[in-house]
Amino acid sequence: MSTETTLDELPMAKALNAGLRQALADDPKVLLMGEDIGPLGGVFRVTEGLQAEFGKERVVDTPLAESGIIGTAIGLALRGYRPVCEIQFDGFIYPGFDQITSQLAKLTNRGGGAFSMPVVIRVPYGGHIGAVEHHQESPEAYFAHTPGLRLVSPSTPNDAYWMIQEAIASNDPVMFFEPKSRYWPKGPVDFTASAAPLHASRIVRTGTDVTLVGHGAMVSVLLQAAEVAQGEGVSVEVVDLRSLSPVDYGPILESVTRTGRLVVAQEASGFVSVGSEIAATVAERAFYSLQAPVLRVSGFDTPFPPAKLETLFLPDADRVLEAVDRAMAY
Amino acid sequence: MTDSPSAGSPGIDSPGADSPTVRFLTADGAFEPTPGAEEYASYLERIGETELRRFYRDMAVVRRFDQEGTNLQRQGQMALWVPSHGQEGAQVGSAYAARPQDHIFPSYREHAVGLVRGIDVLAIVELLRGNTHGGWDPTDPSNGNFHGYCLVIGSHSLHATGYAMGLQRDGLVGTGDPEVDTAVLAYFGDGATSQGDVSEAFVFSASSQTPNVFFLQNNHWAISVPVTVQSRTPLYLRSRGFGVPSVQIDGNDVLASYAVTAKHLDEARAGNGPQFIEALTYRIGAHTSSDDPTKYADQAQHDLWVSRDPIIRLEKYLRSLGEGDAFFAEVATEAEDFAADIRHRTLALTAPDKSLIFDNVYSEPHPVVTEQKQWLERYEASFDTSPEASAVTKEQA
Incomplete structure (x- = not known):
């Protein structure tokens, strides 16, 4: 190369x-x-x-x-x-x-x-x-x-x-x-330039109704969910976290201020997770912008299951959309 | 299982003709090398009576420093003290065997090694007082490449191994130039040999043939648990299965500690790979000031090891060489002065600045730490307790 x-x-x-x-x-x-x-x-x-x-x-x-x-x-x-x-x-x-x-x-x-x-x-x-x-x-x-x-x-x-x-x-x-x-x-x-600084989060799809946040492999799932939601008349914004510590809250808060709804998704178990931390922080800092509680979509609070069951354990686009529906229902 | 004083590490209590244990000075200070000492005898040619007096002086000063540490703890100046009493011979001899360019990775009881390498040992008081987590800068050449104390048992054995891997890459091993070739000397205790990290340090150092000397002070106790619980085989044999050559010494003989460490540091610097030394010694005091050896230690064992004291042993030897009362009186005065200076400077210590909480958590700016540091400043300011603020309040009243 x-x-x-x-x-x-x-x-x-x-x-x-x-x-x-x-x-x-x-x-x-x-x-x-x-x-x-x-x-x-x-x-x-x-x-x-x-x-x-x-x-x-x-x-x-x-x-x-x-x-x-x-x-x-x-x-x-x-x-x-x-x-x-x-x-x-x-x-x-x-x-x-x-x-x-x-x-x-x-x-x-x-x-x-x-x-x-x-x-x-x-x-x-x-x-x-x-x-x-x-x-x-x-x-x-x-x-x-x-x-x-x-x-x-x-x-x-x-x-x-x-x-x-x-x-x-x-x-x-x-x-x-x-x-x-x-x-x-x-x-x-x-190969000529980096897209963003190491610890910057980034809005990778713009939308107006609900913000989805995730990192790593979850980002492609969120983009897939956003595409489906678009077809159903819900405009979804997607933020790629990129950095889990520190979290760059600027783009997340800016997005939530506009959309009023946030769903945080991750493969990890949800209890005491990065997603929980983001949910708590956004609730503190963007309380008056929120139209709905911040929702989390996570792996279950179980050991990662045998692989033949992993598609049930891991959040997919449908699990994310289920949360989007709940957020929109408020 | 035997419960003899050195169970788990036979060889020192009755060194017979086949004893592998290296010792030059008997407990009575007579120069009677064991058979195992022969191959190390030439290393004693590197030192003369000046060095012997220095060994004595440093051992005596650290003994007194250690006593002062205990006193200061009992008087509330520290939450904790870690005594070094009894291990001065192992520490001073090995420390003097290191060359200036060598690097030292201590555990947390190596006060004598720190003194020999040039740190201001008040920093140990500051650490145990809770003024700092570190106390001295290992990158400052005046601190003799003496790295920080490490409280998680055995962890630093891997840092020492990685450091030695770096020395290899820097071309500082096996050049044949004594001013260039560099080794890493790491200290740990008998308890640490049960930690996986120490075994991994043997694995990694053997794999890369690093210039490491691992110096075990077997002081017979891991807090209250005797060494017999850690190992059913003599600990000096432990490393051989990893391909790391080893030797057992009488750790209360400062000459054995010096000569054996000198030889094995030479081997490491020359590129002959890692080395392991087991120094048999004894923790005369408690593990720390929070410990209570009366609950578990055997008085007869304690008394036996008191009779093998490294400082008295060297004093007897020096006297046999013609050293007189004046020298020992002079050292006693120096030790008193040293302890008094530590006491005065300890009493003058002030609380660390609160910035210590936040500074250097990261090397580069970090938004969370910065935000929390600023929050604490605002929070404290909100109470308006400064003299200036209260003066203003009075005026207004």
């Missing part, structure tokens, strides 16, 4: 690959580390070809231990490196939880600002791929609750290409949630 091309149709996995390649080329301190990311290119092939290009010292196949991956990345960051860790699947991040929440997130504060922690943790997350247990989860809320971390999630190949580079350039720890069901659909990538 040539960076001469300014617009290309790429799947997100290849856009991420291009973004990582660019980051490795731009800064010799950038390192990739994770399980199977070398010759195999990662289980999703996101790092394909990068070890051959940049060597084993910069694209590191690590031992199989998530705490070890994050803990050694912290040491490398203390030494001035910018490690990008790949966690193989969402449900495998928990062995690294202590290093992420008690160490990575707090070390800059503990050290009085004497050093930064520019570590990126890439987490392929979410369902829709029919996989076995621990391979379809959405653990964002655990980390969004932790001060010191930043969380982002691209929904398009273009955002993936730019946001991974912006995350790597950040001097703070960034958890980068990659919607694995969106790895393969192609989309345009503009």
Whole structure:
């Protein structure tokens, strides 16, 4: 793939690959580390070809231990490196939880600002791929609750290409949630300019009756729901969150001020979730603009079910439209 | 299972001819190297009587500092104190073995190592007093590359390993230039060996052949739980299954600690991969000021280890070399002065500024933290308790 091309149709996995390649080329301190990311290119092939290009010292196949991956990345960051860790699947991040929440997130504060922690943790997350247990989860809320971390999630190949580079350039720890069901659909990538800053949310479809907010793979579901609603005479606006921590409330509040209705959707279980936080904040800040209570559409508060039942667990366009109908009924 | 004092780590209580334990000085201060000490003897050629006096001085000063820490805690100046009493030999010897360019990742009881590396140990008081979570800047060269204390047991063993991976990439290992080659010395205790992170540190360091020396102070207790609960095999053998060579030393012999750490730091700097040292020592005091060893510790075991005191041992050896009363009196005075200075500066400490809550949570501006910092300022201002405000109120009255 040539960076001469300014617009290309790429799947997100290849856009991420291009973004990582660019980051490795731009800064010799950038390192990739994770399980199977070398010759195999990662289980999703996101790092394909990068070890051959940049060597084993910069694209590191690590031992199989998530705490070890994050803990050694912290040491490398203390030494001035910018490690990008790949966690193989969402449900495998928990062995690294202590290093992420008690160490990575707090070390800059503990050290009085004497050093930064520019570590990126890439987490392929979410369902829709029919996989076995621990391979379809959405653990964002655990980390969004932790001060010191930043969380982002691209929904398009273009955002993936730019946001991974912006995350790597950040001097703070960034958890980068990659919607694995969106790895393969192609989309345009503009190699000349980023669509928005790393922590900006963005209105991706305009409408006048109800605002839908989501991130990652949910954005395409929301756009699909908006299309159906249009046919039914309901004008739907869609906001792509892009950043889960901090949340950029500007476009959300601006949108809700106009539409008066908000539905927040996510694959994660709803109890104490990012969606709950957004619902509470919008209720506080846009109370007099609201025509209806803020509604949430989430995965059920159960373990992610066996894959043959995942379509019932995961919010789809119909579940979103059901909430839209309820919001419109007020 | 035996309940002998060093159960779980045999070899020190009755070092026979086949004992692998490295010791130069007996508990009575006689220079009688064990068989295991032979290969390390040449490393003692690097130090003379000046260094021995310095070892003694630092051990004595930290012993007195530690006592002052306990006193200050009992007087309400700190919520907690973490005593180092009894472990000065392991700490001072190993710390002096490190070269200036080496990096140190301590646990949270390494007051003597911090002193040797040059930090102002008042920072330890500030940390335990609740004035800070850190206290010294490990990026400031005057702090001797002594990284922050780490309270989650064993976590820092991985940071030390990652740091060493960085040194490898920076070309600072195995060049043959003693001014360039750099190692990372990480300290942890017997309890930490049960943590997964320590095993993962062995795995990662062996995998990458990093310049790490892992220095275990087996002080026989993880708070109230004896080392026999952590391990049924001597802990120095633990790392060998990971491919990390190891040695057990008498940690109350400062000479053994110095010589063995010097050799294994050399090995690490030369690019020969990670090394593991188990120093047998004993926590003479409590785990912390909140602990109560009378509930679990054995008096006979305690007394046995008091008789192996690292400071008295070196004093006896120095006296056998001809050192006189004047030197020991001078060190005692210096230790008193040191403790008095710590006391005075502790009593002069003020509460940290509230900005400490919000600053450096992130390295780059963050809207939530900024907003909450501003909110707290407005909230506090709303009470109008400042002298200026109350003066205005009185005038108006």
